[in-house]
Amino acid sequence: MSTAEAGLNPAGISVIRANNANEAGNSMKEAFPKATNLHKSIDAGNIMESTVDNIRKSGFDVLENPTNNLGDAHARLIHSD
Numbered sequence: 001m002s003t004a005e006a007g008l009n010p011a012g013i014s015v016i017r018a019n020n021a022n023e024a025g026n027s028m029k030e031a032f033p034k035a036t037n038l039h040k041s042i043d044a045g046n047i048m049e050s051t052v053d054n055i056r057k058s059g060f061d062v063l064e065n066p067t068n069n070l071g072d073a074h075a076r077l078i079h080s081d
Contacts, residue, residue, distance in 0.1 A: 010063075012076040014077075017062075017073050017074070018073060024073075025043075059080055059081070061077075062076070
């Protein structure tokens with residue numbers, strides 16, 4: 001977790017809500033067209049997919065966290081404790 005993410009209340013990392021990893025990657029590319037390093041990471045397959053149920057079973061939670069760039073597709077992964 002980055003310093004900025006650790007400073008959030010609650011602390012957490014950004015996640016993209018989508019039907020699959022490909023859709024999430026495309027959303028990120030559309031939202032950040034100039035982020036070429038991000039595009040390279042997406043194209044290299046560095047996106048994983050899961051379900052909210054599986055995330056919660058592992059002791060984490062997903063909170064809605066809309067942003068200007070990604071709208072309702074943006075959420076925050078937090079530890080539930």
